[in-house]
Amino acid sequence: MIIWQTPAGLALALFMLGLLGLLARRSLVFVLMSIEIMLNAAGLLFITAGMRWGNPDGQIMLVMVLNLAGAELALGLILILRLRNRITNLDGDAANILRDVP
Amino acid sequence: MITYLWLIPALPLFSSVILGLFGPVMGPRVSGAVGTISVGLAAVLAVSIGLHWISHPPTNSIYEQTLWAWITLPGFSINLGLYLDPVSLLMVLVITVIGCLIHLFSTEYMHGEDGYSRYFAYLNLFVAAMLLLVLADDLAVLFVGWEGVGVCSYLLVGFWFSEPTNGYAARKSFVVTRIADIAMLAGLLLLSTKLGTLNIQAMLTGAVATWSAGSLMPTVATSLLLIGGLGKSAQVPLQTWLPDAMAGPTPVSALIHAATMVTAGVYLVVRTHALFLLAPHVLDAIAVGAVITLLVAAFAGLVQSDIKRVLAYSTMSQIGYMFLALGVGAWPAAMFHFLTHAVFKALLFLTAGAIAMRLNHEQNIFAMGGLRSKLPLAFWAFLIGSASLAALPIISAGFFSKEMILGAVAAAPMPGLILWACGILGAVLTATYIFRVVFTVFLGPLKTEVSGSYGVRIAVPLVTLSVGALVVGWLETPEGLGNQTIFSRFLTPAVGVFHHLPVSFMIPLLGFAAPLLGIGIAYVLHRNGTWARATTTMPSKLTIFIRSGCGFDMLYDELFVVPYMTLVRVLRHDPVDSMFAGLQYLAIVAHRRLRAMQIGQIRRYASWMMAGSVATIAILLFS
Numbered sequence: 001m002i003i004w005q006t007p008a009g010l011a012l013a014l015f016m017l018g019l020l021g022l023l024a025r026r027s028l029v030f031v032l033m034s035i036e037i038m039l040n041a042a043g044l045l046f047i048t049a050g051m052r053w054g055n056p057d058g059q060i061m062l063v064m065v066l067n068l069a070g071a072e073l074a075l076g077l078i079l080i081l082r083l084r085n086r087i088t089n090l091d092g093d094a095a096n097i098l099r100d101v102p
Numbered sequence: 103m104i105t106y107l108w109l110i111p112a113l114p115l116f117s118s119v120i121l122g123l124f125g126p127v128m129g130p131r132v133s134g135a136v137g138t139i140s141v142g143l144a145a146v147l148a149v150s151i152g153l154h155w156i157s158h159p160p161t162n163s164i165y166e167q168t169l170w171a172w173i174t175l176p177g178f179s180i181n182l183g184l185y186l187d188p189v190s191l192l193m194v195l196v197i198t199v200i201g202c203l204i205h206l207f208s209t210e211y212m213h214g215e216d217g218y219s220r221y222f223a224y225l226n227l228f229v230a231a232m233l234l235l236v237l238a239d240d241l242a243v244l245f246v247g248w249e250g251v252g253v254c255s256y257l258l259v260g261f262w263f264s265e266p267t268n269g270y271a272a273r274k275s276f277v278v279t280r281i282a283d284i285a286m287l288a289g290l291l292l293l294s295t296k297l298g299t300l301n302i303q304a305m306l307t308g309a310v311a312t313w314s315a316g317s318l319m320p321t322v323a324t325s326l327l328l329i330g331g332l333g334k335s336a337q338v339p340l341q342t343w344l345p346d347a348m349a350g351p352t353p354v355s356a357l358i359h360a361a362t363m364v365t366a367g368v369y370l371v372v373r374t375h376a377l378f379l380l381a382p383h384v385l386d387a388i389a390v391g392a393v394i395t396l397l398v399a400a401f402a403g404l405v406q407s408d409i410k411r412v413l414a415y416s417t418m419s420q421i422g423y424m425f426l427a428l429g430v431g432a433w434p435a436a437m438f439h440f441l442t443h444a445v446f447k448a449l450l451f452l453t454a455g456a457i458a459m460r461l462n463h464e465q466n467i468f469a470m471g472g473l474r475s476k477l478p479l480a481f482w483a484f485l486i487g488s489a490s491l492a493a494l495p496i497i498s499a500g501f502f503s504k505e506m507i508l509g510a511v512a513a514a515p516m517p518g519l520i521l522w523a524c525g526i527l528g529a530v531l532t533a534t535y536i537f538r539v540v541f542t543v544f545l546g547p548l549k550t551e552v553s554g555s556y557g558v559r560i561a562v563p564l565v566t567l568s569v570g571a572l573v574v575g576w577l578e579t580p581e582g583l584g585n586q587t588i589f590s591r592f593l594t595p596a597v598g599v600f601h602h603l604p605v606s607f608m609i610p611l612l613g614f615a616a617p618l619l620g621i622g623i624a625y626v627l628h629r630n631g632t633w634a635r636a637t638t639t640m641p642s643k644l645t646i647f648i649r650s651g652c653g654f655d656m657l658y659d660e661l662f663v664v665p666y667m668t669l670v671r672v673l674r675h676d677p678v679d680s681m682f683a684g685l686q687y688l689a690i691v692a693h694r695r696l697r698a699m700q701i702g703q704i705r706r707y708a709s710w711m712m713a714g715s716v717a718t719i720a721i722l723l724f725s
Contacts, residue, residue, distance in 0.1 A: 022708050031704070096702025 007048040014041035028083065028090045032076045039069045103154050106147060107167050107184055110194060111233035113144045118226035125219025134209035137222030141205050141229055145198035151186075152195055156592075163187055163595035166239060173242075180300060185239030187596045189372055192437060193236035196444045200361050201229045203563035207452050208353040210559040211459060221261060225357070228254035232362050236369060241290050241300040244370075248286070248334070251363045252279050258358060259350040271349035278343040282333020289326030296323075306376040313380055320380035327374065328384060331367025335421050338395040342654050344418055345402075348410040352455030355410060360417050360447035365440050368424045372433050375597060379431070389429025389511075393524040396422030398652045400531035404538070405649045407637060408465050409454045412539055415651070416491060417447055419528060423507050426525060430518065432510035433597035434590040438578055439503035441589075445574055446490035446500055449567035450536075453484040456560055457543070461550050467539050468637045472548035479556060481544050483564040488540050490571040492533035492617045496583070499575030504529060505613050506578060506602075513603035522609070526616050533620025541628040580610060 014037055021034030043065045050058020080090065087094045117140030125133045155163075168183040186194075205225060212221055231250025238244035253276075260272030294300050296319060297308040313320045329340070336344035347359050358364070371378055371388070378385055396419045403415035420443045427436035457473065457480050458465055474481045490500035508529075512522040578589035581602060590600035627633055636645070647653055699710070 019712065023705055023712075026705075092704050095704075 002051075004048050004052040007044055007051075011041045011044040011048060014038070014044065026091050026093055028080045028092045028095075031092055032073065032080065035076070036069060036073065039065060039072075104151050104160070104165055104186070105167070107151065107165065107186060107237070108169060110144045110147055110151075110198065111184075111230050111237060113140045113147075114226040114233070115230035116140065118223050118230060121219050121223035121226060125223055128219060130213075130218040133219035133222050134212075137219075137226050138202065138205040138209055140226060141198060141202045144229070144233070145202040148191075148194045148198040152191055155191060159595075168239075178294065178298060180240055180242045182243055183239040184237040185302065186237065188593045189369070189437060189596045190236045192441065192593070193369055194233060196441060197229060197232050197236065197362050200444055200448050200567075201232075201357060203566055204353045204357045204361075204448060204452065206559050207356075207455070207563040208351075210557050211353055211455055212351065217261070221258075221351070224254055224257045224261070225354070228258065228358060228363070232366075235366060239302060241293065241302060241305065244302075244373075245283075245287070245290060248330070248366065249283065251358070251366065252276065252283065252334075255279070255347070255358050255363055258354040259347045261350055261354065265349075268349040271346040275343035275347045278340055279333045282330050282340050285326045285333075286330025289323050289330065292319075292323050292326065302373060306374065309377050309380060315380045316382055317380070320377055321384055324374075324378050324381040324384045325387075327370060327377075328367075328388065331370045332391070333367075334370075335364050335367030335425070336418050337367065337421065337425060338391055338398060339654065341395060341399070341418055342651065342658060345411050345414045345651060348408070348414050352410065352451055352458065355414070356448045356451030356455070359414065360451050361444040364417060364421060365424065365444070368421065368428065368436055368440055371425075371428045372437060372597060375428075375431075375433055378428075385429050385431065387429075388425050389514075389521055392422045392425035392429055393521055393528075394422075395419070396426065396528040397524060397531075400528050400535065401648050402651045403535040404531060405636070405641075405645055406535075407468055409457070409467050409539060409543070410451070410465055412467070412535060413447070413450055413454060416450075416532065416536060417443075419532060420447065420491070423504060423525065423528070426511060426521065427507040430511050430514035430521075432507065432600065434578075434593045434600040435503070435506040435510050437593060437597075438506055438589050441577075442490065442499040442503040442571070442574055445567055446487045446498075446571040449483060449564065449571050450487035450491065452563055452567065453480050453487060456480050456556065456564065457484070459560075460552050460554050460556075462553065464550060467542045468634060470543045470550060471546040472544070473552070474544040476548065476552045479561060479564060483568050484544070485540060486568045486571050488536045490575075491536050492620060493529055493613075494533075494617050494621075495614045497572065499571050499573070501613075501617070502575035502577075502579055502583075505580055505610065508613055509580065509602060509605055509609060512605045512609045526612055529613070529616040530620040530623070533617040534624045537621045537624035538628065538633055541624060542633055545628070582610075 018034045018036075018038035018041060021037065022031055025031055025034065043062045046058040046061040046065065048058070050056060050061075083095055084090065117136050121128075121133050121136060128136070165186040166183060167186075168181050170182050171179060172182045173180040205222070208221070208225065212218055215221065228251060231247045231254055233247075235244055235247030235251060238247055256272050256276040259275050260269050262268050263272070290300060293305055293309075297305050297312070299305055299308065309320060309323075332338075333340040344359060344364070348355055350359075378388075399415045399418035399422060403412050403419065406412045406415060420439070424436040424439050424443070427433075427439060454465075457470070457477060460477060460480075461470065464470065486498070490498040492498075493501040493504040495501050508522055508525050511518055511525055514521070576584075576586060579586040585602075587600075587602075594600070641649070650656065699706075
């Protein structure tokens with residue numbers, strides 16, 4: 001019998017790692033990967049919650065989250081490819097031409 | 103004939119519209135002719151109505167002509183109607199005849215000026231408004247004419263508007279009279295609410311029927327009307343605009359600021375005299391105020407060096423005499439002095455203009471001298487006008503009217519003798535200040551270049567008015583000089599019988615002596631050079647005080663103008679609006695701050711999102 005706190009703590013740690021990656025990395029590919037990690041952390045929390053209350057809804061939600069992540073990843077990769085044509089590298093900070101010019 | 107009465111104000115109004123619309127196209131010759139002929143036709147009409155009136159006076163000596171209904175409300179209506187009685191007939195005759203002569207004079211005087219047709223359009227509009235004022239049968243219609251003459255006075259004082267001081271003088275005359283008109287309007291509203299009508303005759307009948315003499319209501323109403331009259335007639339304390347109004351062309355001063363408009367206050371009081379009889383205290387106040395005005399203005403006239411300003415102060419002083427007559431209830435005496443004053447003061451102003459015309463528009467009397475042989479026409483005209491103003495016994499018109507006033511004042515039950523003494527002192531001063539001008543301008547060595555000559559359009563008005571200033575006084579003479587009473591008998595239907603009350607023989611005797619004494623003083627001071635010396639030496643404080651019209655301008659500057667300008671300076675930055683401007687400023691600052699966050703960096707956005715989420719969760723958990 002696994003206690004629910006362990007996977008929940010793992011999910012929190014994963015989420016924090018993803019967030020850190022999102023804030024710290026400039027490369028868009030890494031940003032995308034960090035988002036995936038955060039999504040997986042959320043999915044893990046669903047499973048844990050399903051386990052805690054003995055409810056299969058958590059697993060259903062995970063399948064949905066995975067679907068969502070796949071779609072989002074495809075879209076994100078397309079955007080990165082499009083962006084690469086313009087700015088020639090993958091620096092997210094360089095893609096700031098939509099900023100409000102003061 | 104009399105049914106064409108409406109044409110009298112309509113003719114100048116029509117020609118003023120024509121001149122206003124097509125004046126620049128018509129050119130100076132035609133526009134001068136149109137302006138003069140329209141007033142001339144009105145004068146011919148007025149004279150023929152007057153002649154017909156004398157032979158066949160209408161019933162009760164009143165002719166009413168209702169033109170159309172102006173305002174109709176339940177319980178209150180105003181008709182635009184004309185009301186002709188001896189008083190308004192006299193006013194109409196003076197306005198049209200003297201107005202016509204002044205128009206004729208102007209055609210030559212204004213020759214070559216810019217805005218020639220504009221000048222005649224304004225002058226015709228003035229005559230129309232003034233005629234409406236005196237012919238109105240309703241106080242509301244009278245008020246329309248009253249404001250109309252005010253506007254025309256403003257336009258004509260500021261006729262040479264490219265000079266900023268002229269614009270200032272025009273605004274001053276407009277604003278001061280407007281202040282008075284507010285009081286008058288309040289009086290009209292009071293009368294209309296209390297008596298339910300503004301038709302003059304109905305209003306007077308109603309007032310006599312409902313109010314007792316000396317009660318509060320007529321006192322308040324007449325005080326308010328009087329303030330309007332004082333402003334228009336340049337009486338203390340609303341007299342400060344008249345000397346400045348001399349900035350206008352000289353014929354304008356002759357017509358508006360001597361003969362007609364400034365006597366509108368006198369006309370108003372005479373027209374509503376039944377109401378004023380219900381307020382004896384107001385009449386006393388009129389008499390006292392008139393004495394103050396006539397003395398203040400006479401002293402001020404004594405130290406002026408501009409010929410037109412001397413005449414302006416003398417106008418003020420002479421209207422003071424008219425108000426003095428009103429104050430003791432001698433209505434025909436006031437109207438008689440109005441008539442003679444209109445003639446001789448128009449003559450004096452026109453002559454002053456004619457002199458200035460030949461001297462390259464010089465108006466300082468001390469720059470003139472010895473003009474007697476150079477300008478004989480102007481000399482004789484000015485001498486006759488001055489004699490009449492100074493009330494030189496027997497030969498001048500002014501003598502008879504002033505004698506009538508002073509006789510009535512001396513016989514008045516009030517402290518009449520004190521008022522009379524002030525009037526006599528004023529008469530001495532009048533003779534002194536006007537003959538000071540005569541001696542300075544016409545005697546002594548020649549000081550200026552004299553150019554040009556007088557045409558017939560200058561000569562005819564001067565000669566006509568000179569004759570008038572000599573003979574018009576014989577319409578009403580005191581006992582011992584024919585005891586002629588044509589004038590007061592003519593006015594009797596409108597203002598009641600006038601009795602020459604018996605007074606001590608000293609009164610007329612001093613009336614004889616005062617002008618002669620004044621002329622003697624003027625001559626002595628001219629001979630020993632006192633007048634001329636006053637211009638070269640530094641004037642004393644007292645002289646400066648008197649020259650500025652006894653400091654009324656300074657007082658009003660301190661009391662009204664300075665506080666008002668301070669208020670304006672405060673309000674210029676709109677303190678109330680700054681509250682809303684503050685809100686706007688707050689919005690702009692907040693906008694700048696928020697805009698600075700939009701820098702296009704995803705990581706920054708993400709960290710803000712995180713911060714927001716953490717904050718939200720924290721609030722949810724700990725609240």
